[in-house]
Amino acid sequence: MKHQVFKTDFAGKPVTIEVGKLAQQANASCTVRMGDTLVMATAVQNKESRGMPFFPLMVDYEEKLYAAGRIKGSRFIKREGRPTDDAVLVARFIDRALRPLFDQRGRNDVQIIVTVLAFDGVNDPDILGLIGASCALHMSNIVWNGPIGAIRIAKVDGELIFNPTYEQRENSEFDLDLAGTAEKIIMIECRADETDGNDLLAAFEAGQAEMQPVIDLIEEIQSKVGLEKIDYFAPKNEEEAETQKLRTAVEEQSKAFMQTQMQELFFDAPQATKADRNAAKSELKKRLVAHLLENDVEESNTGWGTGLIYDFVMEEVSRAIVERDQRLDGRSLTDIRELKSEVGLIPRVHGCGLFDRGETQSLTVCTLGAPGDKQILDGMEVVAEKHYMHHYVFPPYSVGEAKPLRGAGRREIGHGALAEKALEPVLPQLADFPYTIRLVSETLSSNGSSSMASTCGSTLALMDAGVPISAPVGGIAMGLASYGDQWKVITDLQDLEDGPGGMDFKVTGTRKGITAIQMDTKTEGLSHDIIVKTMEQVKPALEQVIDTLESAIAEPRAELSEFAPRIISLTIHPDKIRDVIGPGGKMINAIIEETGVESIDIEQDGTVMITAKDGTSGQVAYERIDNLTREIKAGEAFTGTVTRIMDFGAIVEILPGRDGMVHISELAPWRVEQTEDIVKMGDTINVKVLSVEGDRPSLSMKQAEGNTYPEKPEPKPRTERPRDDRRGSRDRKPFQRRNRD
Numbered sequence: 069m070k071h072q073v074f075k076t077d078f079a080g081k082p083v084t085i086e087v088g089k090l091a092q093q094a095n096a097s098c099t100v101r102m103g104d105t106l107v108m109a110t111a112v113q114n115k116e117s118r119g120m121p122f123f124p125l126m127v128d129y130e131e132k133l134y135a136a137g138r139i140k141g142s143r144f145i146k147r148e149g150r151p152t153d154d155a156v157l158v159a160r161f162i163d164r165a166l167r168p169l170f171d172q173r174g175r176n177d178v179q180i181i182v183t184v185l186a187f188d189g190v191n192d193p194d195i196l197g198l199i200g201a202s203c204a205l206h207m208s209n210i211v212w213n214g215p216i217g218a219i220r221i222a223k224v225d226g227e228l229i230f231n232p233t234y235e236q237r238e239n240s241e242f243d244l245d246l247a248g249t250a251e252k253i254i255m256i257e258c259r260a261d262e263t264d265g266n267d268l269l270a271a272f273e274a275g276q277a278e279m280q281p282v283i284d285l286i287e288e289i290q291s292k293v294g295l296e297k298i299d300y301f302a303p304k305n306e307e308e309a310e311t312q313k314l315r316t317a318v319e320e321q322s323k324a325f326m327q328t329q330m331q332e333l334f335f336d337a338p339q340a341t342k343a344d345r346n347a348a349k350s351e352l353k354k355r356l357v358a359h360l361l362e363n364d365v366e367e368s369n370t371g372w373g374t375g376l377i378y379d380f381v382m383e384e385v386s387r388a389i390v391e392r393d394q395r396l397d398g399r400s401l402t403d404i405r406e407l408k409s410e411v412g413l414i415p416r417v418h419g420c421g422l423f424d425r426g427e428t429q430s431l432t433v434c435t436l437g438a439p440g441d442k443q444i445l446d447g448m449e450v451v452a453e454k455h456y457m458h459h460y461v462f463p464p465y466s467v468g469e470a471k472p473l474r475g476a477g478r479r480e481i482g483h484g485a486l487a488e489k490a491l492e493p494v495l496p497q498l499a500d501f502p503y504t505i506r507l508v509s510e511t512l513s514s515n516g517s518s519s520m521a522s523t524c525g526s527t528l529a530l531m532d533a534g535v536p537i538s539a540p541v542g543g544i545a546m547g548l549a550s551y552g553d554q555w556k557v558i559t560d561l562q563d564l565e566d567g568p569g570g571m572d573f574k575v576t577g578t579r580k581g582i583t584a585i586q587m588d589t590k591t592e593g594l595s596h597d598i599i600v601k602t603m604e605q606v607k608p609a610l611e612q613v614i615d616t617l618e619s620a621i622a623e624p625r626a627e628l629s630e631f632a633p634r635i636i637s638l639t640i641h642p643d644k645i646r647d648v649i650g651p652g653g654k655m656i657n658a659i660i661e662e663t664g665v666e667s668i669d670i671e672q673d674g675t676v677m678i679t680a681k682d683g684t685s686g687q688v689a690y691e692r693i694d695n696l697t698r699e700i701k702a703g704e705a706f707t708g709t710v711t712r713i714m715d716f717g718a719i720v721e722i723l724p725g726r727d728g729m730v731h732i733s734e735l736a737p738w739r740v741e742q743t744e745d746i747v748k749m750g751d752t753i754n755v756k757v758l759s760v761e762g763d764r765p766s767l768s769m770k771q772a773e774g775n776t777y778p779e780k781p782e783p784k785p786r787t788e789r790p791r792d793d794r795r796g797s798r799d800r801k802p803f804q805r806r807n808r809d
Contacts, residue, residue: 069293076285078102079219079230079278081191085203085285087293096208096295100200102231104188106135109200110181113210113298117175121375125170127163129197130183131155131448141446152447156481158182158194162201164588165247165255169213172568176300178210187448190233195220198247203286209295213592215286216254217279218247221271223263228271230278242268246275249283252593256573261493262539262581265603272599315372318365322373323380325359326352330384334564338398342427342515342563343468345396353377382567389549389565390556396564402605404544404560404612409524409620411532418632419535421528421620426562427515432525433508434533436632438679439669441504455498458488458507460522466514483519484509487543490523490576490584491530494537501536502635502677516562517545519586523576527617533632534625541583542613543576546602550591557601559609566590571598575606579614633666633679636686642674644697647725655696655725663689695723700765702757705772710751718747720755720767727764730755734768736777746777 069088076083084101091097094110101107118124133140133148140146151159162182170178182197198218206215222232222240229236237243242260246253253272260268303309333348334340340348353374360370388394393401405426414420419434443454460483464471476484487509495505507529509522520543527540547561550569558565566572571589575582587594628634640648648670649656656668665680668689676693680686700722708727712719717731735746746769747753754772757765769775 072289072293074285074289076281078282081231083196083199083282083285085200085289087203087207087289094204095210096204098200098203098207098289099185100196100203102196103191104186105184105191105193105196106186107193107196107200108183108185109197109204110183111201111204111208111210112179112181113208114177118177120175120177123170123172123174124177125163125167126177126179127159127166127201128179128181129155129159129162129194130181132184133448135184135187135193136189136448138448138451141451152445153481153485154447154449156478157485158197160478160482161194161245161255161257162198165198165216165218166201166205166212166214168254168589168592169216171211171213171301174211174300180205184448191231192220192234192449195231195245199282199286203289206286206290207294209298211297211299215283215290216247216249217282217286218245219275219279219282220245221275223267223271228274230275242271244268244271244275246272246279248276248279248593250276250280252595253587253599254589254593256585256587258582258585259489259492260577260582260584262578262583264581265607268582268585269600269603273596314369318360318369318372319376321363321365322356322360322376325356326377326380327384329355330381334381334385334396335388335394338396340396345564349377349381352381379568382564383551383569385564386549386567386569387551389558390551390554393556395558397562399560401556402559402608404609405562407613407616409528409616411528411621416631418629419529419531419533421525421530421532423521423525423528423617425516425521425524425560427513428518428521428562429511429513430518430521430525431510431512432522432529433510434526434529434535435506435508436533436535436628437504437506438633438635438667439502439504439677440667440679441506455503456488456492456495456505458484458491458509458522458526460484460487460509460511460519462511462514462518466511466518483522486519486574486576486584486586487523487526490543491526491537491541493583494539494541494578495530496536496538502637503535503633505530505535516560516566517543517572517574519543520545520574520576524613524617528620531621531624534628536624539578539580540614540617541576541578542610542617543574544606544609544613546573546575546606546609547571548573548589548591548594548598548602555598557598557605559605573602573606575603575610577610579611633681634683634686636678636680636683636690638676638678638690638694640674640676640693640697642672645670645672645674647696648676648693650725659689659692663692665689668693692724696725700726700728700757700760702759702765704757705754706757706767707752707754708767710747710749710753713743713747713749715743718743720753722755722765722767728755728757728767729764730767730769734758734770736780737770738780741781745781 071088074085085098087098091110094112097110099108180201184193195218202215205212221244222229222236224236224240242263245257247255303312356373357370360373408424410422417433418436422431445452460480462480507526511518523543530537547558547565548571549556568590573587576584664685665678667679669677678686678689706722708720708722710718711721719727721727732740753769754774755767755769756772758768759766
């Protein structure tokens with residue numbers, strides 16, 4: 069492919085796409101540049117199928133530290149390892165936008181790899197990565213119904229900003245990512261600060277218009293260098309054509325039979341559980357195979373019919389909703405399944421909450437830790453500290469399966485990040501509540517939007533732990549039933565309602581406004597009307613969820629759990645930090661060991677945070693540090709210990725780690741011949757500060773009150789020397805001036 073460069077203006081910033089230069093063995097590749105941020109996107113499809121029972125799409129986002137001019141911080145491992153959570157989230161972000169536009173019948177592996185080659189610290193590479201993936205797929209020979217564009221939107225001081233900088237995003241009322249076309253939205257990712265839904269709707273509409281220049285540019289590239297698409301579904305010869313014809317006949321026969329079974333197996337059992345519906349699908353499969361065999365279909369070909377069951381049942385469920393407003397469990401389109409909330413059910417943990425919505429159940433546990441328990445982020449874009457974490461766990465028993473336990477996958481990381489984002493706006497500032505907060509949501513049972521259940525369980529756990537959140541946050545998943553050109557939005561979707569032609573529109577918020585949105589769809593995009601209807605319908609649902617949360621606990625507990633650590637803070641002058649730490653950490657380690665506190669964390673601005681299991685030990689450590697760093701003033705009185713004896717006085721420790729000098733003349737109200745006549749090593753005495761010059765104040769024992777002294781010694785008699793031995797002025801020779809000449 070010939071090297072070519074294409075440019076356009078993208079919401080006020082120039083964007084450049086280059087093709088035909090890098091990674092030429094991929095089906096297609098391109099680079100996308102904005103400012104000095106440069107990403108490369110490649111698209112590859114295997115020529116042979118592995119026979120997977122689903123469409124095998126892989127999307128990877130590769131952060132390279134060289135892109136930011138950095139070397140990995142670890143002493144031992146310098147190569148990039150497993151993806152950071154941020155990289156995983158960006159990969160999911162791109163995947164969720166691309167996947168709906170593939171033909172799900174495909175069985176050939178497709179892989180999209182986005183690699184960040186340069187990062188300028190201003191322009192975020194994730195939006196450019198999605199644009200590059202869209203361009204690579206559209207210009208390749210891979211069948212994909214694109215292109216799409218992507219854009220990020222912020223709102224600062226009441227004004228929408230497109231493609232904002234990192235600083236603008238930090239100060240924004242919301243941080244919104246969109247992907248789609250000028251007519252339809254395919255993917256939404258949003259963090260908001262209790263934002264009104266109407267403001268977000270306006271941002272959706274404005275963002276769609278701003279994406280159009282990028283979509284037009286990708287279309288231009290495809291028209292000039294695009295390859296002819298490979299149709300893997302077209303028969304290659306007459307034998308395949310006959311097989312295709314036979315398969316179509318079996319599929320049509322299967323659909324007709326399954327239609328006659330739907331009412332009995334699914335719609336006549338409104339109280340059925342998820343397990344019951346899975347059993348119904350197994351029964352449907354059994355009946356279908358028997359029917360096909362009775363109608364002379366070869367046993368080896370019955371799989372053509374049974375392979376349709378999953379999608380067919382979901383399509384029929386959607387049709388029932390659209391045509392008759394009928395849901396499997398008898399609910400109306402706006403009804404939520406039974407809600408339950410409970411707190412304080414686990415002993416010793418710092419806080420916990422159990423949230424049930426139908427068969428979905430999430431148990432969240434809150435742990436409060438010291439400031440030093442924070443997570444250190446060492447990624448390409450971010451090198452920072454994280455004091456709030458939410459981890460989502462999805463064990464196999466939650467869906468009635470037995471599988472090996474593995475580490476967190478992309479889904480778990482994504483759901484945890486969504487719940488974390490949902491609750492972040494209501495958390496107290498670190499200065500007011502200096503704890504590291506970790507939430508773990510254990511999904512005990514799953515049947516529809518366990519991520520929203522984990523958000524609700526987290527609200528309960530935080531309030532049970534006594535974390536002073538500003539408002540409870542609820543979450544609900546909205547679905548879509550579509551059949552032909554008709555559609556209806558449904559509240560609180562579950563298992564069979566999340567099928568082809570649907571959506572998973574998750575919204576979290578307080579009574580005041582929205583805190584997070586995540587939307588995925590299995591359609592080719594949502595119209596503005598669908599999104600408006602969803603945002604209208606979600607308001608009463610969130611109110612109902614929050615009512616349930618408040619029925620269990622109306623507000624955060626006034627006191628922390630007795631098992632939670634106590635944090636006492638004070639501020640010292642930054643110049644005194646070295647005094648608290650001591651050489652090689654000797655002083656701070658001694659304070660921790662002697663007082664029994666868990667940790668002492670010191671910030672560069674002089675903020676000291678003492679974490680202790682009880683208030684008593686924390687207070688002792690507080691006093692030690694305060695005494696070690698506070699300013700000593702003239703006139704203050706102290707009780708100290710004599711630590712050194714010298715000919716000219718004594719050194720007295722007046723505060724832990726701080727001492728002063730009592731000159732021999734200030735030891736007693738009379739003339740002292742020897743220091744040890746008044747004090748000895750280890751004596752406890754009262755002293756008064758005379759002056760403070762340098763690091764060691766000048767002290768007086770005789771001017772302090774409350775001291776006891778040994779009996780005043782009798783003055784020694786004066787011994788007269790013989791007169792002849794004395795030289796008075798009369799015995800001196802007279803001064804004589806000599807003439808030097």
